[in-house]
Amino acid sequence: MQICRDLSSLRAACAALRAGGRRLGLVPTMGALHDGHLSLLAAARAAGADAVAASIFVNPLQFNAGDDLARYPRDEEGDLAKLRDAGCDLAWLPPVDAMYPPRNCSTIEVAGPSRGFEGDARPGHFRGVATVCAKLFLQTGADIAAFGEKDWQQLQVVTRMARDLDIPIRIQPVPTMREADGLAMSSRNRFLDASERAVAPFLFQVMRDAAVAMAGGALVPAALAAGRARLVTAGFAPDYLALASAEGLEPLDALDRARPMRLLAAARLGTVRLLDNIPVAA
């Protein structure tokens, strides 16, 4: 596995991997890799990539005052070993000033799917995500980029950004990897203490129950209110438990049989903010 830490060696390495019409897959990450990330590498290959690059960059632009950039888990050595074992061809680890050189002042704003939910909870977050992803796409020239469905709103924002800016890349959605008890895998799960870890899978259970109730005819606002109340009783501080259109993230207060829908949740458990989402059948 080749490791690049500056833009010119990255461009040369990517050009070599793409030589002769070979297709390059990209897995953007912020490190602290778990099996969910490794499933993205496999998904990029399954989607047609002949070689796969992964980036590890804790992007300061997507953290705001309420988020703790300094607290974000970092384990470069462990991450590189995992990427090597997973057959990754290239690791891109840019220093912050390679990504955002002094006097850099251009960012990308994606309106539509950035609004609401995480967009409200973390102002500026999706500007940071869209900007860094556009840069990664252009720096690598990747043909395919794999993104987990776990961050559903991010997946919609990045898909829309690439389409709107005519970046010739296919965004490959990859289903959420879950622990055996249903908890969605996340780098932040390591911050749950033992009692919080025992309660955490209840979020997924409440979401599934709400989705089943809605599909069975329960009124959407009542099913969501019941779900939020169960979360509070279990010790969560729910930020939102909401139904939305799957692509545009428009909030829905009734099932909409004309388009795919998603049940989205964010809830704090102790100091950890858990995010999850599932499809909802009409």
Ligand code: PAF
């Ligand atoms: O999902 C993440 O880890 C990050 O938001 C991403 C896509 C790597 C951009 O920094």
